[in-house]
Every structure is written in structure tokens, then in C-alpha cells.
Amino acid sequence: xxxxxYSPLFISLKVALGATLAIIPPGMAAAYLLARRDFFxxxxxxxxxxxxxxxxxxxxxxxxxxxxxxRGILGxxxxxxxxxxxxxxxxxxxxxxxxxxxLLVRTAKVAFSDVDSRLENMARTxxxxxxxxxxxxxxxxxxxxxxxxxxxxxxxxxxEFGATVIVAGNIPGKTQTLALAIYNHxxxxxEAEATxxxxxxxxxxxxxxxxxxxxxxxxxxxxxxxxxxxxx
Amino acid sequence: xxxxxxxxxxxxxxxxxxxxxxxFQTTAAFTGLFxxxxxxxxxxxxxxxxxxxxxxxxxxxxxxxxxDSDQGVxxxxxxxxxxxxxxxxxxxxxxTVLGNVLAGKRRAARKGRDAIDPDRALQxxxxxxxxxxxxxxxxxxxxxxxxxxxxxxxxxDVLFLDEPLGSLDxxxxxxxxxYLLRVRREFGMPMLFVSHDATxxxxxxxxxxxxxxxxxxxxxxxxxxxxxxxxxxxxxxLDFENLLRGQVERQDKxxxxxxxxxxxxxxxxxxxxxxxxxxxxxxxxxxxxxDIILATVRPEGLSARNILPGTIQSIRVGSNDSxxxxxxxxxxxxxxxxxxxxxxxxxxxxxxxxxxLVMKARACHxxxxxxx
Numbered sequence: 001x002x003x004x005x006y007s008p009l010f011i012s013l014k015v016a017l018g019a020t021l022a023i024i025p026p027g028m029a030a031a032y033l034l035a036r037r038d039f040f041x042x043x044x045x046x047x048x049x050x051x052x053x054x055x056x057x058x059x060x061x062x063x064x065x066x067x068x069x070x071r072g073i074l075g076x077x078x079x080x081x082x083x084x085x086x087x088x089x090x091x092x093x094x095x096x097x098x099x100x101x102x103l104l105v106r107t108a109k110v111a112f113s114d115v116d117s118r119l120e121n122m123a124r125t126x127x128x129x130x131x132x133x134x135x136x137x138x139x140x141x142x143x144x145x146x147x148x149x150x151x152x153x154x155x156x157x158x159x160e161f162g163a164t165v166i167v168a169g170n171i172p173g174k175t176q177t178l179a180l181a182i183y184n185h186x187x188x189x190x191e192a193e194a195t196x197x198x199x200x201x202x203x204x205x206x207x208x209x210x211x212x213x214x215x216x217x218x219x220x221x222x223x224x225x226x227x228x229x230x231x232x
Numbered sequence: 233x234x235x236x237x238x239x240x241x242x243x244x245x246x247x248x249x250x251x252x253x254x255x256f257q258t259t260a261a262f263t264g265l266f267x268x269x270x271x272x273x274x275x276x277x278x279x280x281x282x283x284x285x286x287x288x289x290x291x292x293x294x295x296x297x298x299x300d301s302d303q304g305v306x307x308x309x310x311x312x313x314x315x316x317x318x319x320x321x322x323x324x325x326x327x328t329v330l331g332n333v334l335a336g337k338r339r340a341a342r343k344g345r346d347a348i349d350p351d352r353a354l355q356x357x358x359x360x361x362x363x364x365x366x367x368x369x370x371x372x373x374x375x376x377x378x379x380x381x382x383x384x385x386x387x388x389d390v391l392f393l394d395e396p397l398g399s400l401d402x403x404x405x406x407x408x409x410x411y412l413l414r415v416r417r418e419f420g421m422p423m424l425f426v427s428h429d430a431t432x433x434x435x436x437x438x439x440x441x442x443x444x445x446x447x448x449x450x451x452x453x454x455x456x457x458x459x460x461x462x463x464x465x466x467x468x469x470l471d472f473e474n475l476l477r478g479q480v481e482r483q484d485k486x487x488x489x490x491x492x493x494x495x496x497x498x499x500x501x502x503x504x505x506x507x508x509x510x511x512x513x514x515x516x517x518x519x520x521x522x523d524i525i526l527a528t529v530r531p532e533g534l535s536a537r538n539i540l541p542g543t544i545q546s547i548r549v550g551s552n553d554s555x556x557x558x559x560x561x562x563x564x565x566x567x568x569x570x571x572x573x574x575x576x577x578x579x580x581x582x583x584x585x586x587x588x589l590v591m592k593a594r595a596c597h598x599x600x601x602x603x604x
Contacts (some may be wrong), residue, residue: 118322121283124309125316126386127339136335140326 005196007173008181015089015164015177016157020099020150023104030148032134036117038089051104057162061095064167068094078151081167091173096157104153111145112138143172147214159201236295238422241286243289245279252276252446255289257261261422264432264454267443274319276443277392280424281316282309293390294422305565310339315388315421318491319395321379323367329378330354336386343387349418353381356418357411373404377411384415390422391415397432403464405429406599409474412436414601429581430458432474434565435516455565459557461548471519474567475599480501480509487537487593490517494561503537504596521570523595526556527588528579538591542567544583549573556581558589 009109021137034046052060068085068193069077076083115138123133161179168175170184177199184196242255252272265273279287280298290300294311299306315336316499323332335351340347354360357377362370367378383391396412397405410434416436419444427433433440433454440454442463450463455475457463478492482500488506491499504517529541542558545566554576557566567589571581581587 116322118318118320119324121309122316122318122322123324123335125281125283125312125314126336126382127310127312128336129308132338137324141324 008178012177015092018093019157020154027104035112061163061166079141087169095163096160100153101157107149111142115141240292245287250446258439263439264433264437265426271443272446301333313389314385314393317396319398321375325329333381340387347387350385393425423494431473473518476517479511495563497561506598518597521568523570525590535591540589
């Protein structure tokens with residue numbers, strides 16, 4: 001009974017957390033580049049990065065399956081060893097990370113863009129190199145927006161269903177996340193269990209969205225205070 | 233042997249409307265860039281600071297080459313040693329006053345004992361009391377002083393001030409200007425100062441470069457350049473204020489007696505409304521061009537306290553009024569007086585004529601460092 005609740009919850013949290021942590025470094029770097037630099041093929045890259053947002057999750061799952069399959073570009077024959085990803089929690093992690101990645105990049109990009117680049121230039125004239133400017137000016141000023149981006153990405157990974165079921169399957173105790181477990185319970189008519197899991201997901205989702213709400217609101221009011229104090 | 237120039241600049245930058253193309257060399261450590269909005273002043277500063285990568289040409293400050301596009305030399309922004317105060321103060325909103333002031337402390341630390349002590353800078357700019365406040369709670373004038381302190385404390389070799397008072401209203405500008413004078417004297421750091429305010433550049437700069445539409449149209453001592461009939465149209469739409477230098481001879485109850493600096497040529501004194509000045513203190517007296525009356529004979533029985541003899545150098549008749557340039561003494565910059573066009577004709581004024589300048593004590597504004 002308890003295992004039926006805690007196992008999917010634990011797997012979901014583990015997969016979503018792992019997926020979020022894995023996509024933060026490349027996601028933040030991509031967001032910063034898109035917000036601050038102009039380069040050839042930028043709009044193409046931006047469109048590619050956003051694709052998982054608009055494609056059906058099952059299509060993304062199938063694409064991942066092809067790539068990770070034994071003859072795929074990330075498969076056993078290409079790599080020369082078996083990465084053992086399909087039908088494991090690692091597959092769920094990759095599926096969740098892929099689906100959450102565009103959300104992270106797009107939200108973080110807005111957070112970076114909101115930082116007045118003149119402040120960064122000013123910091124450079126004060127003797128800070130680019131790394132110091134990023135760490136001491138850009139990051140703290142974009143901080144709330146970036147946190148919101150991370151929470152959103154985590155939420156997306158937590159609720160992932162379509163891509164996950166294709167890449168990782170629906171194996172109880174191994175790859176069965178909350179979303180998959182609810183589906184399973186409904187399929188076999190176990191309404192009480194489905195309802196219990198539903199309440200848990202509502203609770204988690206509520207907390208996460210509330211966090212984002214608070215973070216973005218504070219970031220906004222900070223900016224307003226700053227604008228108001230500025231002489232016109 | 234002439235000393236090497238401090239500013240040695242020859243740069244070209246494409247901007248939207250035109251090309252800014254300016255070359256100048258000067259030994260003056262306090263140099264001003266003057267001109268109307270859109271003349272290319274800020275573009276010049278940004279190019280020298282390295283914030284405009286498209287700039288071409290060559291620039292050396294104090295003998296150190298900052299960039300030379302022919303040689304492929306370009307010192308990175310953070311190594312140029314320029315303390316920049318922009319027109320918008322651009323304080324870091326997530327830091328306190330002290331946090332902002334210490335933002336450049338690493339470079340200052342590398343400079344060692346020559347660096348300006350932040351406590352001293354806060355004190356000079358009267359920010360010590362508010363050092364723990366968030367900058368979002370400060371007034372416009374306070375923010376500009378913090379921006380100035382931040383630049384000073386970053387261990388710069390030279391200060392770039394881009395209309396540091398530009399976003400403030402006139403009374404506030406006149407209250408902050410004394411702080412800039414104090415910074416100039418206290419820290420003696422070379423300065424490139426951008427402004428379209430004639431009073432500010434006269435007060436702060438020893439050398440002035442006038443820009444219009446991206447080109448240099450004149451340069452020289454501010455008092456001489458600004459009163460040049462060819463240059464004056466640039467400043468015409470502004471309230472022109474003459475700036476005379478002198479020393480306090482005596483402080484009375486409501487007024488002070490000022491001896492003007494004439495290099496011993498003439499003995500000229502002014503009475504100005506002022507309080508709490510100290511004997512011997514150097515001051516500047518601002519008198520607006522329209523606050524001066526001209527008389528062809530020495531007036532008597534007048535309530536105005538100041539009557540100075542002068543010689544008309546030139547008369548320029550503009551579309552609305554006329555501008556008369558007068559000299560009081562050979563070593564002093566000319567004084568500009570603005571008169572109605574019919575007045576010039578009625579009095580029969582002409583160049584070379586000796587006249588008297590009449591000024592009320594109340595029209596003479598004393599400009600000195602903040603009195604504490």
C-alpha cells in the first residue's frame with residue numbers, strides 16, 4: 001500500500017531532480033548566449049531548442065528511442081559499450097530533461113535579457129573581467145528569474161509522461177513515475193489509488209507554481225522600485 | 233621642451249546618423265568635451281573606454297596606448313583604468329551604497345597605496361552616513377554622488393564623466409557641482425568631462441573641445457572658446473553663465489567681497505551675496521549673460537553694488553537678441569552680455585568701445601566647494 005504511493009513519488013522526485021540538475025549547466029549557458037550574443041544561425045538554434053515544447057511528447061520519445069537504440073547515434077554499436085539507458089530510470093531522466101530543457105532555456109533567457117547590459121558594461125569599466133561581471137552582477141540580478149526557470153523545468157520534468165513511457169517504459173518500482181502510475185491505476189480501475197496519487201501531484205504542483213509566482217512577482221517589484229527611484 | 237600630451241586621441245566611429253571623427257592632443261589633465269546633444273560626445277567616451285568595438289584609430293592616455301586599430305592593439309575594457317560615470321547613474325540595484333562603492337575594489341587593491349581610500353571618498357562626497365542604505369532608496373543627487381565615489385574607488389588612472397549631472401534639474405546640478413570641484417582638488421585625478429552646460433565646463437576644465445555633428449569645431453581654454461563668436465551659437469540656446477575666478481577678501485554679514493584674478497593687471501572687486509566664506513578661499517562667481525547691464529558712462533546713485541570697466545571686443549546680432557563680448561583684463565576670459573537688439577543700436581555700441589558693466593550683488597552666484 002505505502003510502497004504503491006512512495007515508490008512512484010520517490011522515482012518521480014529522483015528523475016525530475018536528476019533531469020533538472022543535468023540540464024542546468026548547458027541550459028544556463030545556452031540562455032546566456034541567446035540573451036547576450038548575436039551569432040550566425042541564432043534563430044535556427046533557438047527554433048531547434050524550442051521544438052520539444054511544440055512536438056507531441058511521444059514524438060520526442062520516439063526520436064530519443066531511435067537515438068538511444070542499439071544502432072542509434074547514442075546506441076551500443078556507435079559508442080562501443082552498452083549505456084543501458086532504455087527501460088531504466090536513466091531513460092526517464094533523459095526524457096524528462098529533454099522535455100524540460102526548452103522551458104529552462106526560454107525562461108532563463110528572459111531573466112538574463114532583463115538585466116540591463118549597461119550595468120554589465122559599467123562593471124567592466126570598474127575592472128571586473130567577464131567572469132567577475134557574470135558572477136557579481138549578472139547572476140545576482142537575474143537570480144530570481146533563473147530560480148523560477150529552474151522550478152519550472154523541475155515541474156515539467158516531474159509531470160513528464162509521453163516521452164518517458166516510450167524511452168523508459170512503465171515498470172513499477174523501476175521507471176514508474178507518478179504520472180505513469182496514475183495512468184496505470186486508471187487503466188485497471190483502481191480509482192482510490194489514482195485519487196490518492198492525484199492529490200499528491202496537486203499538492204506538489206501547487207507548491208511549485210506558488211514558488212514561481214512569488215519569485216517572479218518579487219523580481220518584478222524589485223525592478224519597479226528601481227525604476228521609480230531613478231530620476232526622470 | 234613641451235611635456236607629452238596626456239590625451240592623445242585620433243578616432244573614427246560610425247554611428248547611426250554620421251561618423252564621429254575627432255582628433256585632439258592636450259597636456260591638460262582636466263579636459264572637457266562640449267557640444268549639443270547628439271554631437272558625438274558620449275560616443276567618444278564609450279570608444280575610449282572600449283565599449284564601442286567598432287571604433288577605429290588610435291588613443292593613448294598618459295602615454296599608455298589603449299587602442300590602435302592599425303596595430304591591432306585593443307586593451308580590454310576592464311584593464312583600461314578608466315573610472316566611468318555615465319549619464320544615467322547605473323548603480324547596481326542589488327547592492328548597498330558601500331557595496332557599489334567597493335565594486336571596483338580589486339583593481340584598486342592592485343594599484344596599492346595610490347588607490348583612493350573608500351572612507352575618504354565617502355567623506356568627501358558626504359555619503360558616509362548613508363553607506364549602508366540600499367541604492368534604490370536614494371535621491372537623484374545622492375545616486376550621482378555614489379556613482380562618482382564608485383568610479384573613484386575602482387583604482388582608475390583617469391575619470392570619465394559623461395554628463396554626470398545631466399539627469400538632474402538645474403538647482404540640484406549647481407548643488408552637486410561643488411562636489412566635483414572638491415573631487416578635482418582633493419584627488420587631482422585626470423578627467424575627461426562631457427557636458428553641454430557652459431558653467432560646468434568652465435568651472436571644471438582647463439581645456440575644452442567643442443564637438444558638433446561628430447566633428448571638432450574648436451578647442452582651447454574654456455573661457456576663450458565659449459565666448460568666441462563662432463562657437464557661441466552652440467551654447468546660445470542655453471542660459472549662458474559667465475564664470476569669473478577670484479579669492480574671498482572679506483566676508484560680511486550677507487555679502488562677500490571677492491578680488492578677481494587678473495594676473496595683477498587690474499584691481500577688480502565684486503560684491504556677491506554669500507555666507508560663511510573664508511578669507512583667502514578661492515571661489516568662482518557665476519553671472520548670467522542676461523543679468524549684466526551695460527552703461528556707456530559710469531553710472532552714479534545706483535542700487536547695484538558692482539560696476540566694472542570693460543572694453544567691447546565683439547558684438548554678434550542673433551535672430552532674437554545680441555551678444556556682446558567684453559574684456560575686463562587681458563588675462564581674463566571675455567565676459568558675455570546678452571542685450572536686446574534695439575538696445576545695441578540705441579546705445580550705439582561698437583567694438584573697441586569702453587563701457588561699464590553693472591551687476592547686482594544678488595546676480596553674482598558664488599560657486600565654491602561644499603561649505604561644511
